[in-house]
């Protein structure tokens with residue numbers, strides 16, 4: 001079968017053995033992949049030269065019995081103190097077991113996953129769209145962490161996929177949302193999701209969905225004194241902090257992946273948001289291509305001038 005991996009010559013579609021041939025399949029299921037999306041993290045891993053596992057941590061597909069599922073790619077140990085406390089995203093060894101990072105992921109015809117990681121899709125969610133459940137879950141966790149946001153003024157800085165998902169989740173929770181995003185197509189996608197565009201004045205809650213110095217500085221500038229600044233975009237390059245953060249007593253709240261919120265599984269809640277927010281897929285997904293075109297799709301995703309927001313590979 002086909003699988004997309006990073007190689008010495010860049011992203012390539014390789015032919016690899018079927019996952020069913022692996023020896024240890026106890027507690028595992030094979031997912032026939034239908035949709036799998038390229039994430040900014042994938043671009044960083046490829047640029048950093050990481051090799052080994054099949055790429056793709058945002059994916060959905062069908063089980064042997066036809067059930068359509070999205071797959072939560074993060075496999076916590078379930079046994080450490082943090083897992084026991086319900087903070088699965090903080091699992092002591094969770095970083096060692098992530099499909100698409102250090103375990104074979106969803107950019108393949110099929111993938112073997114832990115049966116506890118599959119989530120049947122709610123009625124009304126098309127499996128061809130369900131690759132975006134994962135980034136939605138990331139955004140939902142970030143919004144839950146800075147919340148409750150109902151009725152509050154929320155600024156999202158950065159209109160990439162995670163920022164747009166944060167707009168959708170904050171709007172879904174009843175917030176008054178503004179998006180700060182210089183690229184016109186991304187700003188328009190935010191508007192389509194119900195955000196105002198262009199930061200002005202102060203906000204109760206600001207979510208940095210870009211994770212770079214300029215977005216962090218803008219976020220600090222627009223957070224009201226005593227307000228909350230959520231860190232949702234990955235800070236791949238360190239940023240510096242200034243005294244304004246202290247003078248305004250800004251509460252900085254980082255977020256990483258997803259877990260439970262008041263007993264609700266955020267991954268499952270994200271699938272329901274995908275069902276409930278009209279136009280979400282249309283706003284996010286700018287390109288759909290076959291798995292064979294993965295190398296070209298990665299190049300397009302990495303090119304800021306290409307206008308791509310979310311690229312979905314359809315094996």
Ligand SMILES: [Zn+2]
Pocket residue numbers: 039040041057058135
């Ligand atoms: Zn991702």
Ligand SMILES: [Zn+2]
Pocket residue numbers: 076077078079080081082083084090091092093094
């Ligand atoms: Zn654990």
